[in-house]
Each structure stands twice: as structure tokens, then as C-alpha cells.
Amino acid sequence: MEIKGIDVSSYQGEIDWKTVNEYGMGFAILRITEIGNKTDSKFERNYKGCVDNGIPVGVYKLSYAESVAEIQKEAEKVVDALAGRKLDFPVWLDLEYSEQREMSESMLSTMIKTFWSVVTAAGYKFGIYCNMDWYNNIIPADAKEKYDFWIARYPANDDGWLQERLRPSVGVGWQYSSKAKIPGINGNVDRDVFYKDYADKEEDNMGVTAQDILNIMRSWLGYSEANRKYKQIIDLYNSHKPLARGYAVQYDDEWCDTTVSAAAIKAGAVDLIGTECGVEEHVNIFKKKGIWIEDGTITPKPGDIIVYNWGDNTQPNDGYSDHIGYVESVSGSTITVIEGNKGEAVARRTIAVGHGNIRGYARPKYATESSGSSGNASVPSGKSGYTCTPDIVQLGSTGLSVLLLQEILIARGFKGKDGKALTLDRSAGENTIYALTQYQKSRNGYLEVDGICGPATWKDLIAL
Numbered sequence: 001m002e003i004k005g006i007d008v009s010s011y012q013g014e015i016d017w018k019t020v021n022e023y024g025m026g027f028a029i030l031r032i033t034e035i036g037n038k039t040d041s042k043f044e045r046n047y048k049g050c051v052d053n054g055i056p057v058g059v060y061k062l063s064y065a066e067s068v069a070e071i072q073k074e075a076e077k078v079v080d081a082l083a084g085r086k087l088d089f090p091v092w093l094d095l096e097y098s099e100q101r102e103m104s105e106s107m108l109s110t111m112i113k114t115f116w117s118v119v120t121a122a123g124y125k126f127g128i129y130c131n132m133d134w135y136n137n138i139i140p141a142d143a144k145e146k147y148d149f150w151i152a153r154y155p156a157n158d159d160g161w162l163q164e165r166l167r168p169s170v171g172v173g174w175q176y177s178s179k180a181k182i183p184g185i186n187g188n189v190d191r192d193v194f195y196k197d198y199a200d201k202e203e204d205n206m207g208v209t210a211q212d213i214l215n216i217m218r219s220w221l222g223y224s225e226a227n228r229k230y231k232q233i234i235d236l237y238n239s240h241k242p243l244a245r246g247y248a249v250q251y252d253d254e255w256c257d258t259t260v261s262a263a264a265i266k267a268g269a270v271d272l273i274g275t276e277c278g279v280e281e282h283v284n285i286f287k288k289k290g291i292w293i294e295d296g297t298i299t300p301k302p303g304d305i306i307v308y309n310w311g312d313n314t315q316p317n318d319g320y321s322d323h324i325g326y327v328e329s330v331s332g333s334t335i336t337v338i339e340g341n342k343g344e345a346v347a348r349r350t351i352a353v354g355h356g357n358i359r360g361y362a363r364p365k366y367a368t369e370s371s372g373s374s375g376n377a378s379v380p381s382g383k384s385g386y387t388c389t390p391d392i393v394q395l396g397s398t399g400l401s402v403l404l405l406q407e408i409l410i411a412r413g414f415k416g417k418d419g420k421a422l423t424l425d426r427s428a429g430e431n432t433i434y435a436l437t438q439y440q441k442s443r444n445g446y447l448e449v450d451g452i453c454g455p456a457t458w459k460d461l462i463a464l
Helices: 017-023 043-052 068-082 105-121 132-137 141-146 210-219 230-239 256-267 279-289 400-412 430-442 455-461
Strands: 003-008 028-034 057-062 091-094 126-131 148-152 173-180 189-194 305-308 323-331 334-339 347-352 358-362
Touching: 017 043, 028 043, 028 068, 043 057, 057 068, 068 105, 091 105, 105 126, 105 141, 105 210, 105 400, 126 132, 132 148, 210 256, 210 323, 210 334, 230 256, 256 279, 256 323, 279 305, 279 323, 279 358, 347 400, 400 430, 430 455
Parallel strands: 003 028, 028 057, 057 091, 091 126, 126 148, 148 173
Antiparallel strands: 003 189, 173 189, 305 323, 305 358, 323 334, 334 347
């Protein structure tokens, strides 16, 4: 399989995407941010042009980061700029900055992993762009085994056409020219060929899993009316046509069900649950799809949609549906839910199994998880039962695994040494380790109280 496309940035100016599409274009990879961590001045126009003309889209970020903290900010800016929008191809981390070439292999590996963690937690695919010299001499060995690569290699006498003798023996994609001519684009443009069709839904063949939905919801935690990020969720919902009942959600509307629907839109799961912005109307859709469970006393599964009726706190509860969210996990008799518009933010709630305010559940017909998940873990897969195995967290650790630990400890009610709720700062400082130690102590000898979140503590925390 070979699919030919292009990669572009503001350097190409105003692109006539209709003409590009008529010429024949299998994909376009757009620069999303530029030096200074600012959004590329043509990204919005280019993204709209591709979507309007049916051209599959990916994005790339040329990294100028010289530390883990800096590359994390770059990744977060990419996610913010995407604002929940769909991508067909991955987010590509472009590695060619000379300062990064001088880094140790372990540092570069950690930086790559940090970028990967942020973009994949937001629900996007990830890959690395580099040239053959970087691939052979700079890229860490573990990265070569784990990630997809898009390789740049073109001849000194580059005339815009593919020269077979230079085809790389590695990678899923090849940037074979920087001097191609394409109708609709003024001047030269990079030309690419991919051997993997990311836009081919049949190639995924796993369908949408509960964890796909939950990863999207996790990526929105903290989006709020206060920081105005909740508007990205509403904008995503309103971008999907046709709108439920023809209504565009306003920024001053309640937005809990808008969030549930937006997550399904982003995950490509609209067929599973439909879209709605009103909970009672959504329950009617659930019933028509045959996924509604008229019983608020059952023990739900991760990915179930929980519906509340705050006007009645007794079971059976068959009153008016007025709030909604996704079940993230179940530990014993405690359900952890991620909801939109909880305290005017995307946030977690814990509630007891069978609580009187639970109206019922919808159970979407998700694809089966790829490998032996127990159904109660927050981050399932692989040989250990996780889709992304959390790292060991100890004093001084940073990154996504620390963030996950902090979120779980907050949900469980464990506070820092200062007596306050933990800050979601992705840094395992004194307060985070104190809260972890208190959790380990609460398990009454079941866990070693060492202040280290290793495999045994992770397994216990996420109730495998």
C-alpha cells in the first residue's frame, strides 16, 4: 500500500485546497505550532481546507525543547491548538533541532516519552519525524522499537519526483522531496508517501473501546468555565452535523451531556450513543439503541454512561434525568465518574454503587479491549493488563504517571502533608509522596509503606 500526500506550513502561504484535492491528495500533514510555541499562522485555514475537501489530516511539531518541562509545554500547546478536533494521521514530533543532537540518549528518550504521553492521553496517534542521519545516530533504541517513524530522505538533485533508489528501509512514511510542484500551491512543497493508511478505519479493526472514550475524558479534566477551555468541548459538539434537534449549544447552557456527546464525536463513537445536549432526550436515544439499563442499583462497568436524577434519592429511581457522565472505574462499592459541568468544570465524582440519585446506565456496545483487561482498571492492557503501563513514581518523579497518581489520590480523599488537596502539577513532591504513604498505610499491611508507587501499589490503586 502506498498513499501519497504533502506536508505544509505557513511557508506555503494561501493554499487552494479545492485545487489540491482535485489534483489528487491522499493526506496532508500540517505544521501546527512554530518557534516560540505559537500556533502556525495558516494552521486554522489549512485544517478547514482539508476537512472541507475530504483530505485526511495529520499534524507535525518541530521541537525546540531543551528540557522535559519544555517539551511537555510544546505537547500541551499542540493539544490546546487541536482543541479536541479529529485527526486521521498522527501528531508527528519533528526531531532535527541541533541542540537536541547533543543530549544524552536517556534524556532524549525521556523527552520523547513525555511528548508521547501528552498527545496520546488526549486521544491522538503519535509518531516521530526525522532524517536518516538522526534515525541511525541520534534516535534512542527504545524509541525505534516503540514508535512509528516518518523518514526524510531526498537527493541533492531533488526535482520533486520520487527516486526509488533512496527509499528508506525503515519507517511507515517517507518524505521524498522538498521541491515538488502541486496545483493550488505556490512554490515548492514537501512530498511524502506512506505505507500505512491511518485514515483507514478497517485497519484499526478494533473499533472504539471504553478506554478510548475514557482517555478523551481524562484529557479534558480541568477544562472549566473559569479557564474558558470548556468552550472547546462545546465547539466540538457544535461542529458535528446534524445537530441534535437542530440546536447549537450556547456557552451559557448546561454542558454535562454536551461533554458526553463530544467525547463520542472525538472518538468516532457517535453510532454507539448518538448525540444530545439534553440528558432526558439522550436517555430516549439510549433506549432506542437498546443500551439503556433501567436499574440504578447495578455495579457498572468502566465506559458505562451514568445518568442521575438529583430530584430523587431513593431506588428505584425513575424520575427526570438531569445529569450525566462516564464511569471511569469501580473499586469495591465506590464508583469513580468523569463528568462535564461538575462545579462548572470537567471533574471526577465518587459515588456509592446503588446510590439513590442514580437514575440508570447506558452500556454502549464498545469493541473488546485488545488484551485481557479486568474491566476495572483506569489504564488497561499489555502483558500486565494495562494499555499504557504507569511508571514507578517516587520522590522527584515527574510526568503523566505522577499526574495519574495525583488524580487517583485526590479521588480517594488523600491529602498532602500540608493538609490540602494535592495540586495536579505532574511532580512527585513531598505532599504527593505523603498522600501516597497515607494510602499505603490505609491498606492495613496489604501494601508495603515505602512511599513508592510500584507495580503492587499501582495494581491496588486502580483495582485490578
